[in-house]
Amino acid sequence: MNIIVQKYGGTSVGSPERIKAVASRIKTNVEKGHSVVVVVSAMGKTTDSLVELVNSITKNPDKREMDMLLSTGEQVSISLLAMALHEIKIDAISYTGSQIKVLTDGNFANAKIVSISTDKIMSSLQQKKVVIVAGFQGIDEEENITTLGRGGSDTSAVALAAVLQSRDCEIYTDVDGVYTADPRIVSEPKKLKEISYDEMLELARLGAKVLHSRSIEFAKKYNVRLHVRSSFNYEEGTIVMPREEMMEKFVISGVTSKKDQAKITIRNIPDRPGIAAEVFHELAENKILVDMIVQSTGHDGKASISFTVLNTDLDKALKVCEDIKTKLKATAVDNKKDIAIVSAVGVGMISSYGVASRMFRILSEHNINIEMISTSEIGISCVIDNLYAELAVKVIHKEFLEE
């Protein structure tokens, strides 16, 4: 059986008209002889209006009850999509997470999938039915309804592809693939035909919203190819796949920027094993999200640690750092608001010399001062002033991706 798993996001099923459009897209796949399993999110604005109801009742909703509530959104869209398929003479059946036993841990609002039963899905597929599954939701061992957190429906789709041993999972969204840069910054970004799991993970971490990290990790683990494409047209999108199978490997596959960050430096900490752990443990305890981290050790045996946080977390973070300073006998805590992290990501970097130096040169040619640098196997990130974020993206993109 040739099973395709397709996932349609909230915008793709945002109205009865959109649901009908999705139904006829599914029909073309059925007519080609495919067995289709469809994962659907809640209709565009459903979640917002449910949250609005909650807000007029309580400021601290219980997480179990919140999952009970929010999971209704997908249940509405699966039944409507099934009806839309029936209307165009395609046999279809919808299932909630509970019905196909999407077993998760009991971590409400952010549950992890443990297992999925394929019995009902397979028997429905054998009856030539399109199977429509509610994304984003599961049940824990006590049959409480759970939800999978941000990007949850993508994760549902990838998990289904994995258990159904389907190598292909199509993620339909409102953009038609993964681009080399944000089109609001770069006038003609390129759509990538292929990208590796690691690059996509790096881009997600750096702010690209097209796929959520967890679904990419899942796809990588179970070797599922993700085809990210638009439900509004029939163009090919971008395939997220294992690095080894990629046909062309660009040196750089994406340039991103994250603005409104702040940089903190704790200076001259007597260096001994475990100081970084201590610093970031304290920050995590205080629920401060730390992004880029750089540690340097001087020849005097003292270390300095620099890291970035959100502008909005700066005051809270500084308070924590003052305590850390005293505790670790550091000499000073410096900070700077309104900075941006500009990054270039690409698997080709590994085998390509001088990418970093080319990036630094191009920034300096445009008088952009680099305040902090961090590199990984597949990415280079520079901290610069907020004001230069768009310019930096433009010139890096031009240097590596436009010629």
Place this chain on the structure above:
Amino acid sequence: MNIIVQKYGGTSVGSPERIKAVASRIKTNVEKGHSVVVVVSAMGKTTDSLVELVNSITKNPDKREMDMLLSTGEQVSISLLAMALHEIKIDAISYTGSQIKVLTDGNFANAKIVSISTDKIMSSLQQKKVVIVAGFQGIDEEENITTLGRGGSDTSAVALAAVLQSRDCEIYTDVDGVYTADPRIVSEPKKLKEISYDEMLELARLGAKVLHSRSIEFAKKYNVRLHVRSSFNYEEGTIVMPREEMMEKFVISGVTSKKDQAKITIRNIPDRPGIAAEVFHELAENKILVDMIVQSTGHDGKASISFTVLNTDLDKALKVCEDIKTKLKATAVDNKKDIAIVSAVGVGMISSYGVASRMFRILSEHNINIEMISTSEIGISCVIDNLYAELAVKVIHKEFLEE
């Protein structure tokens, strides 16, 4: 454990404010030491807006998918009510029909309850939690979601009271009890303190909308007292209970009218066993709802059958009757549109002489012509002209209930 089952209808939970009001009403019961199980309907207009979505997708929704869709309405209200209780420091947990295994037959849109598991409910009650259950819904043996049809949440509540061996089930609605007549017709109808299951069933059959027949039958079968009362005030409502336990038995406990009916008479059918069955089988096959039936046999061995249908079904019914006439060798089919059925219901009739004659006299005193009469142990119904329906209700109510 002293368990109270309460059911709140759509109007009672129609807005966040109403849900909060229901929560504080539940709180007072909890503070009195009761264990409370609450059954909730969908918020006022939820079902309508879901149906609207369906209408823009298909004219013939699949029943399974329709139940999948509509059952989300109750799931929304149970979670919101749980949150509202948490907000006022009352521990509470919500359950869908699936979670507490409300097992039904597979008759989508009109399923019958087969069994309910009490395990989760009892253990939550033992943990001093208010248990909130989604009314109107269940699952069949294959775990498909089913709904119970009109008045389904009342049936859920009564069934829960039965399995939890609670003798009392409070049905909260937007009226504060069962009245002796429609207040739009009679200026000062009396609220009944008590009414028997049979009278309530008869009133429901005759058009009273306060409770649906199935929930009353269920309550009668399992000996559950139904307390019908308003969620908008704290007044005592009406208790529906076994006839034997009633303190006062009025001769007449209710006067009702059903307008816009039509009467059909098939004349001079050669009388032999089974002709009535044949006539009404044909009508049922054609999905025509028949209400009142009167059969008379003349001394010539010929029978006439009169019955009422809805005005809107008259043409279809007449077509069927013409076929029956030929088949059964009857001589004629007469009909009359725009008639009303006026009824008086009361368990006291059994032991009270002359109720029927008093009713006929009072109608004749007001020049209201009676075209057809049918009596049962606890009710008398007369067919009269539509125009006199309200007048008839008024004068019968006055004769028996106002002095």
